[in-house]
Amino acid sequence: MVLGVLLVLSTVVVFWQTDLRVNANQSYLSVARPVPAGQVIADADLRVVRVANASGLALVPADQRSQVVGRTTATPLAAGSLLTSEQVGPAAWPPSGEAVIALPVKPGRAPVGLAPGARVIVLVVPPPTAGQPVPPPDNNAAPSGTSGVQRAIATLVSAEAGEDQVDSQLVTLLLAADAAEAIASATGDVSLVHLGPEG
Template sequence: MSVTTDRPRAANTSAADLPPSPTGTRRPGRRSGRRVVAGVLLVLATVVTFWQVDLRRHIDEQFLAVARDVPAGQVITDADLRVAWVANPSGLALVPAQESGGIVGRTATVPLVAGSLLVSAQVGPVAWPAEGEAVIAVPVAPGRAPTSLTAGSRVVVLVAPAGGGGQLAPQQDDGVRRAVATVVSVTAGADQVGTQLVTVLLAADAAEAVASAAGDVSLVQLGPSQ
């Protein structure tokens, strides 16, 4: 008896016999990258939306602006004012447009320049100078005042005795030789080349003492917080 043994033959597997691979297979790295891009776009969209909402909230805020030049001390009229739209007025003491009724009829404490926004500190009482204040003009020789003086600058007015070699005389009483003032205007003097005629606003008693004192006037400019 003969026994025949059948050995399994190696399968001749071809690519056509393999099961098809799932369609649309994505690599993990590509999917993660798309998620990152989507997250960045979402953040940018949130920032842009917040900015637009904040801009729309402030864009309709109306404030008063100066329509034409107004000298210091002049009464402010309707024609001197106009309405301006300010997107973000934070940190500025601007005057809202609806308060124009309380501004008209009052005076400008400093010269107002056309096109500038009106700040509450630039508006004074109905009468100017106010009660207890006075305005005087002092001649200042060359070299006795900073060249940066402009309307609105705060200064110390010092009066030195005539012939004293530029040394200040001791104060005889409060305010006689020294007074803090606000510059109203600065013009060129007519007596000497380089001389300035500076108009200042200060307390009435100090103004009388300075105006009656004989001697050379010097002006010391102060910082905004002094």
Template sequence: MSVTTERPPASPAVQSTKAGPSHRAGQRSGRRVAAGVLLVLATVVTFWQVDLRRHAEEQFLALTRGVNAGAVISDGDVRVVRVANPSGLALISADRRDEVVGRTAAVPLAAGSLVVSSQVGPPAWPAAGQAVIAVPVKAGRAPAALAAGTRVVVLVGPPAAAQQAGGTPTADQPAAGARRALATVVSAGAGEQAGGQVVGLLLAAQEAEAVASASGDVSLVQLGPGQ
């Protein structure tokens, strides 16, 4: 005859006691991790705020109006602005105003732009291999209000005799004897004829000579971004 003895289950209090230390250790570990993450985030935010506040106090020079390359920068051409200095830019601080006023612009300076050290000094524009020319453009032969920096196709019509023999020129297929070149608009001002304008163009030196020496009317075709 066999006798089976059943051991009574441990009481809830005993089970709780056995699982308690491991459970509490896990809670403490999770709290340490959370506290460490919060500490790192707090340090980053504090550093960012302090750095932003420090840079926001910095004063730099900016252009009140455009200055052509080679022109002398006057006192009225610059003003003081408060900005956070972007990394890597050699901006000129407000206390170095004397290093800018009275010197020449090395490159064309746009109104509202910040003054960088490399932009002040002996003229270095146009770059080697490039040239700037001014061409008269009659009314209706260029888009209205051409802005500096606009990329255009320059088409110079052929002489009158060639125009009579040829077809209608386009930006891709100019008429026989016509000149075609790619250029960047530097400036645009009113011309002598009503509705016309004189446009300054930056283009390759060899093409600049060809366009400047060509006879015929000039047409400008504006290109889109990336063209």
């Protein structure tokens, strides 16, 4: 009985080591630099990495590099991420019912270190008129249709250094299409509030 258990264990160990050696030699494509959705993939956008265990992932093998270069991205590609087959093809960005907008954010009006994928509340505060206080924010989930602070929940796509002011940012946001139109057309200063994960 002991010999049988040892035989089973030795078989498992040999299989595991063999599987690791095989998988460790498998090369896949990774994203070398950010690539927007709908853009043609260039050879410089890709690099080859080794993945120890890619089971269950739809990764693109390195030997298919020539089949990927020249095609378009279906979604934005983040630098350092592994390329999957679903990310290559006709543009599917932004998703149906959603829109992407870009907004300038002045220094001090967004938390430091916001990373792509962060959920944020977007507030657009209109400039005060002479002799009148700044109106309070609208607490509804959707942007208000009346004068006042416009509010919406969005996902941060990217944040780049702004050109108008030191430490300002130009943020790209993904949000509901109707909210995007209201926020993009609002006049005033933009502020971002970082939300925790949903759940």
